[in-house]
Amino acid sequence: MTIKTVKDIDVTSKRVLVRVDFNVPMNSDGIIGDDTRIRACLPTIKYLIDKHAKIIICSHLDRPHGKVEESLRLAPVAKRLSELISRPVRAMKDCIGPDVENAVSKMHDGDVVLLENLRFHPGEKENDPGFARALSRLGEVYVNDAFSVSHRSHASIVGIPKHLPAVAGLLMENELVKLGKLLERPEKPFAAMMGGAKVSDKLGFMENIINRVDLLIIGGGMAATFLKSEGYRVGKSLVENDRLQYVRDLKEKAKSLDVRLFLPVDVVITEDIHGSSGTRTVPVSDIPDGWAIADIGPRTISDFSQALKECKTVFWNGPMGVFEIQEFSHGTHAMATVMSKLDAVTVIGGGSTVEAVTKMGLEDKMSHVSTGGGATLKFLSGETLPGVAALSEKMIVV
């Protein structure tokens, strides 16, 4: 499939609606913890500025469940973007409606506006046709530069392209080219290391990636569901109780495909995942009721490190523990350090995983830092992302 990019169409003086993923870590004071995802979109935004387009940017932030949450407004992101491109970025109070349409109609060439969090409207997640239509009225051309959310069939991803010429942004193009190479011929052994907290989403993608990898390494918030499926007591750890049989089936499939599965053998536990109480390191068989897994333990770090050292290709998505809290960051830091020293193709993906690796200053030691977590996992499973399928295809003249 050959898709059109922003360079294949005329954007000069046009209203260009750009879907990005500015879902960045931000605290309650609006301080952005890691701006990687904003910087990643700069090539597209700067290209459009150079071409004198009118640039209307839209994004989600976190998961506000279809209603306004003051702490999830995008104004701090507009401020950061403005600093990065050294020009004003107007933050709108909504993403659709007469005020937005009015503001957009008054834009000059080279102006940049950032619409409010798309997920304040339930229509975004529901892919409501009316919401998609209202968004599409703002632009004359649509650019998808949000690779990391293109696994979601949301209105701004698959709905808008029904109404506007739809092309890929330069970040999207870069992700597809780099990850496409990995997908074509991954040098073996190929490992996927999975962690993080979006357990049910990522479990869904695992049954496909398992066909491609030789090793599957499970840590972070994914681990407890696997351990519980083997009969371990996991206290109040993050568990997807309705996916236990799915996980058992997945393990059977791994066995039949000769995929080696690595699970934690010891874990760091806590009574309070937010870090205010003490911690203990225990074998996975000794997790008391009322305690939760917050990180992988030292024996597990050693096992996982040994396993990774055998590999020629490694994809890692999802922190090994609640890395935002220092006591629970050792597993994530250890795996990042090991990956940075491997003689292998190393790909990391996902907002939190990239944040952890960037904070350690190790991003340049990886072969590719993908903005996507779930999206990258789905792409590397060989599935077409709905957001990519929705883009206009290039005509190849033979």
Ligand SMILES: Nc1ncnc2c1ncn2[C@@H]1O[C@H](COP(=O)(O)OP(=O)(O)O)[C@@H](O)[C@H]1O
């Ligand atoms: N054992 C665990 N229990 C609960 N949350 C965890 C655990 N391990 C990691 N996490 C959390 O997972 C979150 C990131 O998950 P996720 O969004 O799936 O990763 P990514 O953004 O890299 O795709 C982090 O905020 C981290 O604190």
Ligand SMILES: O=C(OP(=O)(O)O)[C@H](O)COP(=O)(O)O
């Ligand atoms: O952070 C994201 O994905 P990731 O956690 O897979 O890296 C994207 O912004 C998608 O967010 P979503 O998983 O709430 O749809």
